[in-house]
Amino acid sequence: MGASMGASADTSAADAEASAIGKRVRDSEIVVTGTLESRELQKLKSPALGVSIDSEQIGAINTINTEDAIRYAPNLIVRKRYIGDANATLSFRNMHTTQTPRALVTVDGFLISDFLGASYSTAPKWAVLAPGDIARAEIIYGPTSARYSGNSLGGTLELVTREITENALRLNAQGFFQNYKYYDTDEDLYGYSLDAQADLKLDDRGGISFGYRHFENEGQPQQWRTVTPGTPYADQAIVDMGLGFPLRIAAQDAIADATEDQFRLRGNYDLGQGWTMRALAALLIDQDDTTNPKSFLRDESGAPTFIGISGITQGLSTSHELLTGLGLNGTISGWSVDLAASRFTLLKDRQRQSDPADVTTGIIPDSGKVTDDDAHWTALNATAERVLGIHSLSLGASYTGYYGNSETSATTAWRSMSDPVLQNASGGETELVGLFAEDALALTPEITATLGLRWEHWRAQNGFLLNGDDRVDYASRSDDAWSPKAALTWRPDAMTEFTASAAWATRFPTIGELYQASLISYGPNVGEVDLDGFNPDLTPEKGFDLQLTASRRIDNVKVTLSGYRQAVEDTLFSQSILIPSSDDPGTIVSQSLITNIGEVETWGIDLIVAAEDLILDGLDLDANLSWIDAKITENPLNPALVGNRFPRVPEWRANASLRYRVSDALDVAANVRHQNTPDRNIENNSSSRCGTYYCVSPFTFVDLKATTHLGAVDLSVGVDNLLDEKAFVFHPYPGRTVSIGLHWKGGL
Structure with missing residues (x-):
């Protein structure tokens, strides 16, 4: 009996120690005090690299549209062509700006990612929020958590809205202006x-x-x-x-x-x-x-x-x-549960x-085309979390279903849509069901091992293509994927952290990649459906992501260094290959279409520095520098492309935001965004690196903002692209843009 009682006492002591370890792990994840700590993840969960953008950082940005809030975040870019652009696509690290299905974006846990296709027109639905709704943004790089679907292959972004804590009326007014000159264009806008x-x-x-x-x-x-x-x-x-x-x-x-x-x-x-x-x-x-x-x-x-x-x-x-x-x-029964439906x-x-x-x-004719799109998606998510001894367990299930249909008709009067005649249509449905389990295991007070596993079942159905009187219906397809995740975190002291992670992820094709053929842009058949321009048998892309991250806080400065290697097999992207012609299978033609590229490998390094009260009280700095080397390493369909750099991915990106609280009545900020010249096309040919219209050019944008606080009124004046640099992502980015904002808040 004495031996038994001794064993029980030892077990209780061990459980108490384990619970204390688990509490320290949880506290390090959720406690927020001070400025630097507010830039740690609070909503999203990942054992690897993640950053937050808090209200102070957002306040230093000329935020006219919602997506502006993440403008200076490390190693990402929003392809925003002009103010109010509905096609402002988001790219993480090694993503081309049309690889939108690799960026998972939510608002308060509700999905706003447009996974109907992979193109310039499938940007997240930023406009569900106004800039003043945003309290913070949280970002994870890579598919490092089992909680998120394979669409997190590039990264995950969550926008967190401002809490409602009082009766208040808020009025915001903004005005903006640019004079744009290029070639013979000279417009006051x-x-x-x-x-x-x-x-x-x-x-x-x-x-x-x-x-x-x-x-x-x-x-x-x-x-x-x-x-x-x-x-x-x-x-x-x-x-x-x-x-x-x-x-x-x-x-x-x-x-x-x-x-x-x-x-x-x-x-x-x-x-x-x-x-x-x-x-x-x-x-x-x-x-x-x-x-x-x-x-x-x-x-x-x-x-x-x-x-x-x-x-x-x-x-x-x-x-x-x-x-x-x-x-x-x-x-429920000791489990913290979150349910979301959108x-x-x-x-x-x-x-x-x-x-x-x-x-x-x-003469521009009255005749033309009318395209009507019909689409919807549904997302369901359920997670449950609990600490049991040294285990911090998370379980969950998810469902997303996408439907898309597009019809193009010819008309004799494009404005009034007189006598429309259906020319072509395409569409289909996809569904993704996921289950995950994740355990953050506190091995010692300093070491945590995080193990996760995600299973996903994908189905594509009701795919079709209509061209004139010809209709093709495609058989349903389904597939399964297992995606294990593992990370080891060592915190030798309260100011230092090292994390090594390995993660697998599978990203399944979208409706647009499978079924929605593009239209011919040039030649005698312009405007007709390109029957050679798509492949309904695409396989999913499979990524293997390795990251090693170290961070250290020294007084009021935090430095983070993260190195990563990501290899994506069967990368989904457009390339030119030789295929049989749809009109004459005996004739081989060169065709550009979305295919599976054998493998794209990326090596990269991110350096992130955050400082508060730097040299002077009220002087804060956020800066980041990224090096990216993304290359095609395998490509059976076109071996000539092996060794080429992946297009629209620069070698260097850098951002800096310097903010100074001059007084309680005045804040000023100076911000910089930079990237060097990426390759424009996958062929990396003689015109691949260039700095004019039609290119994906380098840029260095200098942005300024000053805000004065006058009681219930805030008045801000800002300028983006101060030096009026001309830069392009095929389309031109805005020139020098001046903005004035007025914000008033009063009681109700």
């Missing part, structure tokens, strides 16, 4: 936004917020058009040799005139007995007008003319989008475009 929010506190049990924002902006022209040599006025063209061959620039596309009306509702409520509810609803009405292209050429009378100029069109687009989300969290619906999406101007007469 204006925009503004008006936002009103009412926050209502529901006793001591929660709150609800109503918001409405109206936004308008004139964005710089997104493309310039060339003239055919030998046509009557071609000698007036501006010749650009930046690509190594002449671009004879003769016209600009229309100014991108964007208008948005945004209705927002969000809230949280204490249901009692430890349960709380959160909700989010957003309705966006978006309209874009591109009806005023301009020619640089003049005829004999001095009037502008489009004679000889290719690709000149006019367009109008309208989109109505709705996101709804509901979440619950509480405790639904995104494309209520209406119609793009009307004229046929190109006649190169002989220069």
